[in-house]
Amino acid sequence: MKNISILLAGASALYLSTSAMANDHDPAALQAKALQDTIAWDITEGLTTEIGPRQAGTEAEARARDWAIAKLNALGFSNVRNEPYMMPTWVRGKETAAVTSPFPQPLTITALGNSASTGDRGLTAEVIYFPTIQDLIAAPDSSLTGKIAFVSHRMKPTQDGSSYGAFGSARFVGPNIAAKKGAAAIIIRSAGTDYHRNPHTGNTNFEAGVKPIPAGALSIPDAENLERMFERGQPVQLKLVLTPQNIGEQESGNVIAELPGSDPSLGMIVIACHLDSWDLGTGAIDDASGCGIITAAAKHIMTAGQPKRTIRLLWAGAEEVGIWGGKAYGEARKGDNHALAMESDFGADRIWRVEFNLPESAKPLADRIASALQPLGIGRGQLKAGGGADIQAIIKANNLAIIDLQQDGSRYFDLHHTPDDTLDKVDPEQLRQNVAAWTTVLAIIANDDGDLTMPLPE
């Protein structure tokens, strides 16, 4: 009797009781269990070994979708399916570069996504050196006519990855700027922080009306070698061969799976990663590990019993080449009842910080989550959560709440978009910490029936 009166004492106590009956989602217990996880490794190992590189729009990405569907079904998720869409597809060709004078030698280069082709015979021209992107911006219009611009903008490692935004501009906008100034081509120092002969690819974009030019990234040792040649004061000539092609609209797709909640009236939690990878590596940290982490966490919830809220997994396609999968999801699924979005797409190193973007009323929920993550060494950040690339469209369409579990990015840009993004770079212990953090967060929010409706944006 006493127990019954306590159970009926209030909504909060009732909630705890209901939850305890439906499942066994004690966050601390699930966290401990998730620290023994093997599922995230299994997925990361499987995708990188059995598929390897899986560039968006190619048959390798299609094989990866088949692999993903089989894996998610085998794990017991519901409504596993491919939601296809079409997207323009660019594929790599030959890529070589060589200084022809004054110090003839080959340089290691890779084409940037959306680079134009030099044609098979290549292009030989004088190189104009710009130490930073600002120097390129400052160059007079038409001053680069017929030349190859070389921008050696340097990026340093940061734990939060913020240097990518600050110093990746040579890749993001350098080619467009150089094209507008008449350059025949552009080569940049890779937007990366390592010293290996593995250049960092990645998309670049040309404005409408600007004719794309050949655009490549040198490995950092090569960029510094070229800088040293310029220090000697003589003109430098380079032969560049990049033969990528646009192969038109190709099919890509999002792989979606669900763990249905007991209360369909509550908005679902969408958790995302991306299935496609750049072609140079096997996409271990970008982003097989992300798919491993979110899926393992959802599976630990599933094993413990049905949560209140539906958890939807989005293994997005075509992130690297323009976030086509995320955009397609936002368009196709904006009518679904979403409450909150999360994404794992920053490698597999330990989570060090949690950030929230929740309604004011959910402050106790955020406090509870932050507190539950502390045993994993995760502190609470001061920034507002922003979410990953693949969930931007649905966040915007549905004005969603967001939680960010921020991974340590100190070595992420050593590997990002390079051939070196391979399984051996994933630390199984840090991977398990990720799974434990995700499981903890899901155990709390998927069983919370509070209102997560965000205020309308200002």
Next chain:
Amino acid sequence: MKNISILLAGASALYLSTSAMANDHDPAALQAKALQDTIAWDITEGLTTEIGPRQAGTEAEARARDWAIAKLNALGFSNVRNEPYMMPTWVRGKETAAVTSPFPQPLTITALGNSASTGDRGLTAEVIYFPTIQDLIAAPDSSLTGKIAFVSHRMKPTQDGSSYGAFGSARFVGPNIAAKKGAAAIIIRSAGTDYHRNPHTGNTNFEAGVKPIPAGALSIPDAENLERMFERGQPVQLKLVLTPQNIGEQESGNVIAELPGSDPSLGMIVIACHLDSWDLGTGAIDDASGCGIITAAAKHIMTAGQPKRTIRLLWAGAEEVGIWGGKAYGEARKGDNHALAMESDFGADRIWRVEFNLPESAKPLADRIASALQPLGIGRGQLKAGGGADIQAIIKANNLAIIDLQQDGSRYFDLHHTPDDTLDKVDPEQLRQNVAAWTTVLAIIANDDGDLTMPLPE
């Protein structure tokens, strides 16, 4: 008067006096000065920037010889010259590998020196996995007919580099063994210790009468990926394209320079490095830094005044591809009056150990050298000095004394024979420690007029 009587008290005192008059070769003072060295860096930076890769027998090695002659003349050495010889030359072609089933994806590969060609159309065959070289040796004769052998013999880092001898066998002898068992081709896990997508090249040799087969090295992440495919128990097929060529006898050469001693009757000290490099990197640690170290040390001696013994610098050609330069030197120069040989060819990391192979009578000399090196953190090893590859022929021809200044090899095989052998891998501080150690040793032995004649070999 008192001073004079001391000076005349014995040969030893007289020697010190004579030495002090001829030059200013106080080892401790020269060591301190050499710790501020800039010459070794200048040479390493110059060769890697202005020449870059300089494979033996190619025009790049010829440009490197011209560069070396100009540099050694500018530094004030005497009798600077090229001593040419001819050598058979093998050059790299295309190199690609891809698993065709069951998990289609590209693998990163490089051809081993002396590999045969698959032809442009390549070769597709089943792969047979051998975890170690012993497993390959144990395979029955003809069991590999038409197959590609895959030997994934693993090497771990060691400070003294001894793992290369112990575990490099998959490269040294694996292809010959596989060819004799009928294999169509062989791929090996690189003889290296890093986890980058940069395979380690290096020579392999086929016995007379054994027809060479295509032979390539996978990067270590690729070898482990392939191992994981075999763990899944299905047959693995691979397409291999390697199109190297033998281009016949080409000219190479040794660049030689001298610092003449005051007493030509004393045997000279020959100090060696090698000028050629593999084609994949810019040959910074293998072996531009070695040339930088020995040359800087000899220059510090030169600046301090004429030594008693002649110091001869040998920047050997064609070491990587068969030690042609060292052999040519041994043959051409065996009539010269040599006393002792030393070589620097194990990177640019700090010297941690000194080893001797001197006549019994020179024990006090060895003790003095070991003692003078202690301030640099260099201990005395228990092994007998053996010398580097380029001085083996002259050591054998003239039965020479040897001193080895052993470099720390802990990370050497992360870089050895890969594209990653670039200037940024050279630590200027450790490079200066090398120069200081070499300068110390030269300051002592080049001014010692004791008999260094070795006993006849047993």
